[in-house]
Amino acid sequence: MQGTPWPELQDQLREAGKDDVDWRNGRVPMFIHYAGEDVLEVAKQAYLMYFSENGLGLRAFRSLAKFESEVVEMGLGLLHGGPLTRGAMTTGGTESIFLAVKAARDLAKKRDSGRGKPQIVMACSAHPAFDKAAHFMGLEAVRTPLQADFRADPAAIEAAITPNTVMIVGSVPAYPHGVIDPIGEIAALAQAREIWMHVDGCVGGYFAPFAKQLGEAIPDWDFLVPGVTSISADLHKYGYTAKGASTLFFRDAESFAGMGWTFDNWPRGQYFTNTLVGTRAGGAIASAWAVMKYLGESGYQRVTQRVIATRRALQEGTTSLGLPTFGDPKLSILAYGSEEHNIADIGLRMTARNWTVGYVTTPPGFHQMLNLTHEPAIARYLTDLAESMREASASPRAGKLNSQY
Numbered sequence: 001m002q003g004t005p006w007p008e009l010q011d012q013l014r015e016a017g018k019d020d021v022d023w024r025n026g027r028v029p030m031f032i033h034y035a036g037e038d039v040l041e042v043a044k045q046a047y048l049m050y051f052s053e054n055g056l057g058l059r060a061f062r063s064l065a066k067f068e069s070e071v072v073e074m075g076l077g078l079l080h081g082g083p084l085t086r087g088a089m090t091t092g093g094t095e096s097i098f099l100a101v102k103a104a105r106d107l108a109k110k111r112d113s114g115r116g117k118p119q120i121v122m123a124c125s126a127h128p129a130f131d132k133a134a135h136f137m138g139l140e141a142v143r144t145p146l147q148a149d150f151r152a153d154p155a156a157i158e159a160a161i162t163p164n165t166v167m168i169v170g171s172v173p174a175y176p177h178g179v180i181d182p183i184g185e186i187a188a189l190a191q192a193r194e195i196w197m198h199v200d201g202c203v204g205g206y207f208a209p210f211a212k213q214l215g216e217a218i219p220d221w222d223f224l225v226p227g228v229t230s231i232s233a234d235l236h237k238y239g240y241t242a243k244g245a246s247t248l249f250f251r252d253a254e255s256f257a258g259m260g261w262t263f264d265n266w267p268r269g270q271y272f273t274n275t276l277v278g279t280r281a282g283g284a285i286a287s288a289w290a291v292m293k294y295l296g297e298s299g300y301q302r303v304t305q306r307v308i309a310t311r312r313a314l315q316e317g318t319t320s321l322g323l324p325t326f327g328d329p330k331l332s333i334l335a336y337g338s339e340e341h342n343i344a345d346i347g348l349r350m351t352a353r354n355w356t357v358g359y360v361t362t363p364p365g366f367h368q369m370l371n372l373t374h375e376p377a378i379a380r381y382l383t384d385l386a387e388s389m390r391e392a393s394a395s396p397r398a399g400k401l402n403s404q405y
């Protein structure tokens with residue numbers, strides 16, 4: 001195969017993306033976390049500066065070690081860590097969850113090796129990464145029903161706990177309805193039984209603290225809550241950093257110990273990682289550090305305020321169209337719908353109007369994870385939604401809800 005000159009490849013790259021959805025116009029309900037051109041530029045430039053460096057080699061790249069430890073320090077500062085709390089960066093929410101599950105499983109085994117197949121107990125709204133981790137690592141995932149307000153039901157979780165339960169989970173927020181689970185109550189169950197409690201703050205970890213600073217009524221959910229053992233918080237979501245960055249935090253050194261893995265039974269000496277992956281993009285680490293420093297608390301507060309205002313505007317608009325919000329989301333995700341309307345039919349008509357539509361299945365409704373691209377798009381979205389609803393009631397069509405992620 002002959003090589004191809006870069007300008008030609010650039011053209012091909014551009015051409016390949018021409019049918020991708022144009023996320024900048026706010027028509028995508030997920031996948032993107034945008035906080036403005038300036039933030040994006042900082043994220044990109046910092047990434048490029050450390051493009052070739054490797055987070056596996058913190059001995060060689062002292063810069064990356066410093067960035068990572070400062071990112072962890074900033075994260076723990078937000079989540080009320082103290083002198084005993086620990087943490088490290090990973091490449092994403094799924095990896096953070098995998099490593100929390102692994103650490104919980106290993107600690108439980110160390111304390112009581114006579115257990116049967118270890119179990120994770122969580123509400124049915126918890127992210128699939130827990131089931132993925134359970135599947136890959138030989139645990140059983142047990143999912144429990146929600147309360148009427150779509151939050152995890154502590155009583156159902158309590159009833160599902162067995163002697164084999166090594167982790168129970170709460171989400172801040174849970175992805176499907178965007179509501180915050182009753183972390184205090186779930187953590188109390190965990191603490192009373194000495195079970196590991198993981199808070200999945202992949203979405204809310206870098207959003208809820210700022211929302212709370214802005215006066216939103218959010219109950220304590222982080223290390224302030226006794227019984228919370230570990231927290232996952234994604235930087236590449238509401239930290240607005242380059243993709244490939246999350247954080248995983250632990251209450252103490254003993255719980256943190258299970259995140260890492262050491263090996264020396266080969267001819268190349270000691271191999272140690274805190275991550276599932278080996279090589280890590282230095283750019284993602286540098287980008288996280290730079291964006292966090294660039295925005296600072298005041299910058300995050302400003303963006304958070306605008307995202308919350310966008311969510312409220314959307315809630316008001318959809319409610320007045322007859323599609324009320326499910327539960328009481330306080331952060332950046334919401335879902336809404338009504339049994340009186342055919343969500344699948346309306347959704348197809350929105351798709352025809354060039355919106356990428358996100359859905360929840362139980363109950364059927366629309367789902368959005370908001371960022372600043374949605375702020376100027378709300379009015380148009382609501383107009384198109386009203387029109388789609390009118391069409392759907394004037395000439396109803398049968399259709400199955402396309403619940404693809």
Ligand SMILES: Cc1ncc(COP(=O)(O)O)c(C=O)c1O
Binds near residue numbers: 093
């Ligand atoms: C609540 C929650 N946890 C975990 C994840 C997994 O994160 P990632 O896609 O970065 O692996 C997501 C992703 O949306 C999420 O919403």
